[in-house]
Amino acid sequence: MxxxxxxxxxxxxTKTHPDVVSAMLPYFSECFGNPSSLYDLAAASRTAVEDARGKVAAAIGAKADEIYFTSGGTESDNWAIRGVATAHAKKGRHIITSAIEHHAVLHTCEALEKEGYEVTYLPVDESGRVRVADVLAAIRDDTILISIMLANNEIGTIQPIAEIGEIARTKKIAFHTDAVQAVGHIPVDVNSLNVDLLSLSAHKFRGPKGIGALYIRKGTRIAPFMHGGAQEKRRRAGTENVPAIVGLGAAIERAVALxxxxxxxxxxxxxxxxxxxxxxxxxxxxxxxxxxxxxxxxxxxxxxxxxxxxxxxxxxxxxxxxxxxxxxxxxxxxxxxxxxxxxxxxxxxxxxxxxxxxxxxxxxxxxxxxxxxxxxxxxxxxxxxxxxxxxx
Structure with a gap:
């Protein structure tokens, strides 16, 4: 029984939806070409990757060339924080985050502290909300990044990201939000949220595991995360996981529609x-x-x-x-x-x-x-x- x-x-x-699995299947054995190659089989894979990139962009109000595929939320968080920290190291070494971030953010910040960066971990109120006034008070002349999650993965609290983002924009500070728990569940628009970087992961909204994306607003200074190839505009090297990318595109399009x-x-x-x-x-x-x-x-x-x-x-x-x-x-x-x-x-x-x-x-x-x-x-x-x- x-x-x-x-x-x-x-x-x-989440359980991968059957429609998402169906969309992925041809790219395992039929359209299996490496997107970086020049023949027709590769072109089919390349077209599928770019189609998925467009779907992710449309789901969060971004431009297609601002979407970079990663292995998931953890990598996206690591890249956003370390990439901005590296690119702005000469300008300053101060980062602001909150005490309730996912460990992908907290542990990355802790690692950077060992490399000479300073991190302010903002407190939250009893409901888990960051106070906008605390963000403003924590900003220094050498602050280079603010990273506050959109919605907490444990208690579900949604943060005042748009207000924090407006402060960051006024102060000309890069602003990242971990939106892994939010995308596909609540409306997310990078422009109304005033964010420069946003992390998401497919398996939180009925897509496959092992694939995510980092939104990087055009003009944001960020160092590459992986070296070794020209993929993702030389910012994230490695042969694209075409089936998973297709699955991400199908899942996010479906999640937003429903x-x-x-x-x-x-x-x-x-x-x-x-x-x-x-x-x-x-x-x-x-x-x-x-x-x-x-x-x-x-x-x-x-x-x-x-x-x-x-x-x-x-x-x-x-x-x-x-x-x-x-x-x-x-x-x-x-x-x-x-x-x-x-x-x-x-x-x-x-x-x-x-x-x-x-x-x-x-x-x-x-x-x-x-x-x-x-x-x-x-x-x-x-x-x-x-x-x-x-x-x-």
């Missing part, structure tokens, strides 16, 4: 889930109540461990997470929750549920039946649980 699976970890990755209809349905399910989990005693919703991704629900249940919740939910056929998939092997509490002012001992008990376009209302009903039982079972086992929260 097949085990039930309710997949609520779409922020970690966004209004999909978002409305998912929002209703999210609100039902938030209301139901909020009825559990000693629980709290993490992230901004309104300025958050439509598919994100992140709760803390006091007196228990998030890892224990996941194991028991898995036994009931529910796939969820405690936070970022990139830190799932760590026993440390979420750096995002700690930055929001949640105490260390409470931050351990977090649960992230991220919905997808295939999530059904019956599945949400089952989750709302199961989670309270799991939480109660774990609280009954915990010596930390106060008497009034025990069932016996």
């Amino acid at each position: 097949k085990k039930r699976l309710i997949y609520l970890d779409n922020a970690a990755t 966004m209004p209809e999909k978002t409305d349905r998912i929002l209703k399910l999210r609100e039902k889930l938030i209301a139901g989990l909020g009825a559990i005693p000693a629980s709290r919703l993490n992230g901004h109540p309104n300025e958050r991704l439509p598919n994100n629900v992140n709760y803390i249940f006091e007196y228990i461990e998030g890892e224990s919740i996941l194991l028991l939910l898995n036994a009931h056929g529910i796939a969820a997470s405690t936070g970022s998939a990139c830190t799932s092997a760590s026993l440390d509490p979420s750096h995002v929750l700690l930055a929001c002012g949640i105490p260390h001992e409470i931050a351990h008990g977090s649960l992230r549920l991220t919905l997808g376009e295939e999530t059904a209302e019956e599945e949400i009903d089952y989750v709302l039946e199961t989670v309270p039982k799991v939480v109660q079972r774990l609280r009954d086992m915990s010596p930390l649980t106060p008497k009034e929260l025990r069932s016996r």
Whole structure:
């Protein structure tokens, strides 16, 4: 008998859509030419790459020649930060970011600190929002880059990127946003956001893993990320992953087209889930109540461990997470929750549920039946649980 699976970890990755797979398949075995070659077979691959580039550009309001293909969000973040830092090293060595960024940003900044750069890690309020005034106050004469994510991967909070970008533009400072969790889920336009660089990744919106893009506004000074060939206008060498690039183009075009209809349905399910989990005693919703991704629900249940919740939910056929998939092997509490002012001992008990376009209302009903039982079972086992929260 097949085990039930309710997949609520779409922020970690999504199932590649069959239409996206179908679009990719010819480029594995039929149109397999290297785009850099000169014969007709290569031209077909080259045309497919440029067609996908145009689709990515159209999805975020950019020009096609401002889109550069990468291996995913992590590479895009690394390139944006290190590339700008390298290109502007003589002008200054100060970078501004936030305390709740993805580790692809934080670890890159930490690596640059070892090379003599200075990084200001901005605090956030209890909902995980960066204060625009804090950004302005942190700017120095030698500030060369500001990097603030569009939407947080753990708690779903959406940042005031347009306002921050306006400040950066006025001050003539390069501005990057990690939009990996946002693209394909909320409207994204690089011009209205006032960003110079933007990272995205296909597998967050039903595309394949291992492919992403970095938007680089024309005129932005940035050093190449990889050397060795003329691909991507000599900025990112290496033979193009044509099937994956085609998949990215198909997935982002599909995600944008379906966004209004999909978002409305998912929002209703999210609100039902938030209301139901909020009825559990000693629980709290993490992230901004309104300025958050439509598919994100992140709760803390006091007196228990998030890892224990996941194991028991898995036994009931529910796939969820405690936070970022990139830190799932760590026993440390979420750096995002700690930055929001949640105490260390409470931050351990977090649960992230991220919905997808295939999530059904019956599945949400089952989750709302199961989670309270799991939480109660774990609280009954915990010596930390106060008497009034025990069932016996």
